[in-house]
Amino acid sequence: RKEVEQDPGPFNVPEGATVAFNCTYSNSASQSFFWYRQDCRKEPKLLMSVYSSGNEDGRFTAQLNRASQYISLLIRDSKLSDSATYLCVVSGGPGGGNKLTFGTGTQLKVEL
Amino acid sequence: GAVVSQHPSWVICKSGTSVKIECRSLDFQATTMFWYRQFPKQSLMLMATSNEGSKATYEQGVEKDKFLINHASLTLSTLTVTSAHPEDSSFYICSALRGASGNTIYFGEGSWLTVV
Helix, strand or coil: CCCEEECCCCEEEECCCCEEEEEEECCCCCCEEEEEEECCCCCEEEEEECCCCCEEECCEEEEEECCCCEEEEEECCCCHHHCEEEEEEEECCCCCCCCEEECCCEEEEEEC | CCCEEEECCEEEECCCCCEEEEEEECCCCCCEEEEEEECCCCCCEEEEEEECCCCCEECCCCCCCCEEEEEEECCEEEEEECCCCHHHCEEEEEEEEECCCCCEEEECCCEEEEEC
């Protein structure tokens, strides 16, 4: 089983749509959770951290369910510029320290 | 602007030669840097953790004699792919840990290696 699992997509959505991505992780001792965005042939960039209480940053909302080991990202009113691959990332726990473990990513294509 | 710089961005080399990739933290000291590799349509895979002044810690399955890591200063870590083969062609990315608590990680821009 992969440590971090995501639906690879692609998700093709029209501009303005709401889209949700899900992610599950296997290490129950993981401490920190993130969503990164990666554009084609570029390095990943931090989109937002994810907290148990849920957090929102503009059109983006992230949720964490530790009991289910499940993380989600909701994008509202999607823009063409949101087209990218979204990476679910976890870190921490025994032996993990600051090492980041990446999911394979979910590809999003926002279309006119 | 970038706080972690990686060089070169692109490199093509002949099979059997060695290639060095540099990762620099531009305005902070990084005692810990990480090296990742990403094949097309796959996730970033951690290769090794580079610690300033000590030997790197390699992940399982990564050959330490093939992927030489040197972290001789607090702002520079290098990855040398020795005796490169076409299957080593990949996107190599470094990241650096900033802060005493180590809770901020910055990525370099990545290096595309093609071995022909």
